[in-house]
Amino acid sequence: MKKLLKTKVTVRLRKAEFRKEWYIYLESYPVSVPGKKNLQRIREYVNRSVTTVVFDKNRPARTKEDSVSYKPKRDDNGIIVCKSKTDQETMIYADSLRKLRQREFDTVELYSELDKFQAEQKEKSEENFVKYFEGLIKKRHRNSSESIRINWERVIHFLTEFGGEIIPFYKIDIKFCENFKNYLLTAPRGGNKQGTLSKNSAGTYFSIFKAALRQAFVDGYFLSEISAKIKGIADEESRREYLTIEELNKLASTDCDSDVLRRAALFSALTGLRLSDIQKLKWKEISVESGLPKIHFTQQKTKGVEYMPISEQAVELCGERKLPDDLVFEGLPNSAWISRPLKKWIESAGITKNITFHNFRHTFATLQLANGTDIYTVSKMLGHTNVKTTQVYAKVVDESKNKAANAIKLNLNSK
Incomplete structure (x- = not known):
């Protein structure tokens, strides 16, 4: 031709x-x-x-x-x-x-198109999938949130632990994928954490792995879409720990070594904002319209633009207003350094629950639903893209109602 x-x-x-x-x-x-x-x-x-x-x-x-x-x-x-x-x-x-x-x-070329295609496929099949995966992070997630990039990088860690630093594309077949899935279900958590990955974490990492396979198919590294032939890891319903209003009041009246941590945590419980969004919140994103305070910001995780009202108490926790581009909670530690002072504060308040900063977001959602706010409003305030994500909090509220229904017991057999 x-x-x-x-x-x-x-x-x-x-x-x-x-x-x-x-x-x-x-x-x-x-x-x-x-x-x-x-x-x-x-x-x-x-x-x-x-x-x-x-x-x-x-x-x-x-x-x-x-x-x-x-x-x-x-x-x-x-x-x-x-x-x-x-x-x-x-x-x-x-x-x-x-x-x-x-x-x-x-x-x-002088040789046939089939020969050329086969030569190209052979060359691609010998390329390193790990290196390709690293390139995807730079290409697809250079502007994504830190949590998304960390999850993709964690998959590379598990992938190299499982198959080594060099994994040619020709080695990746259904059997390889199934074996990697089984590895994730028993993989150690890493760092200083004990035990194995939770089923939900393993499912998240395997979904990322499948996304990389799907992109590799689009880029011509596979002749068939191998990701469509393997099942993901089904989510396991997890309990969302939260604080009661009594426990929140205990914390509010308990001294904390870090005042900015105390204010930010209670702010999260009153607004539902994630730690990443609170860390980047600037004064220009907080306004008062018709006497009602509101925040207007872009979520770090979903990149969705949010515009929602907040309470007067939430504004009070922000402290003295500063310049528009100043951070509201300046000096708030990142997630790697926040757990120790947070744990100390929780224990000082006499609370025995295992509470992380993200649990203040769970607290906001659970208490809103418990106080009658409809689930669609709560879903919007949390910035969820699907109301099904919010429904897990409704189940927690239902559990509490079931316990309350059986809290009063009468001795009906006595006369």
């Missing part, structure tokens, strides 16, 4: 005339066709269609006089985005066909 200079193959969609359905086709241009004087635009339908396409409202397509249409949204890999998992897999399949067709146009 002669080289067709600068021919580009693109996955495109054509709307069905009477249905909310889009047919998928490959468009190649420019293409030299025997017998044709001018360069041609070739359409090749792939016998697939999708119904849940996401359109980019910032990129108008060619429009008719009485209607406006938009171009489909594409991800960082140029693949058209769909809402349903089935449609997204269809678009990934279409993109794999696009790559094959593009390769046919681009080839300038």
Whole structure:
């Protein structure tokens, strides 16, 4: 096949005339066709269609006089985005066909396209998956929260403990993945912590591993999507420890070696903010509108923009107002240094529960639900993207109600 200079193959969609359905086709241009004087635009339908396409409202397509249409949204890999998992897999399949067709146009080698493809696959299969994984962190998560990057880096730690510093792609098959899953379920927690990983932590790490495999398939390191053939680790419902209102009042009246820690912890219990968000909270993000204090900030974990009211007591805990770009809780230790002074403060208040800083967020959610705030409002105030995440707190409240129902017992057999 002669080289067709600068021919580009693109996955495109054509709307069905009477249905909310889009047919998928490959468009190649420019293409030299025997017998044709001018360069041609070739359409090749792939016998697939999708119904849940996401359109980019910032990129108008060619429009008719009485209607406006938009171009489909594409991800960082140029693949058209769909809402349903089935449609997204269809678009990934279409993109794999696009790559094959593009390769046919681009080839300038003397040997056959199959030989070239096999040579490329062999070269990719010998690359180091660990190094590829490290590159993904820099590429995908350079602007992500610290907790997300730490989780990805932890997976690299477990991966190298399991398979070594060099793991060629050709060694990664279903058996390798299943063995790694079993390893995570029995892996030590690391650091100074005793015991093995919790099932939920193992599930989180394995999900990250699967995400890396999925991206490797998109990048052409696997001929099939191996991540779709392996099951994740099911979550195990965990108890969310929280403080009662009586325990919170005990803490509020108990001295703490770190005043900023005390104020920040109680602030979290009154607002539901995470430690990472409280650490980065600036005075310009706290405002008063119509006499009501509010905060306007971007969550470190989800990158969601939040705008919510807070109580007068929460504002009081912030202390004296400073310059707009000053931190509200300046000097608040990070998560690695906060546990020891926090534990000492908790014990000084006579509280025996195992409380971490994040439990103040749990406290906010549980007490809000216990006091009648509806679950959708609580979910929004916590910044959850799915109300199902908030439902775990409702179960804790239900447990308390069940205990309360049986708290009063009568001796009905006595006369």
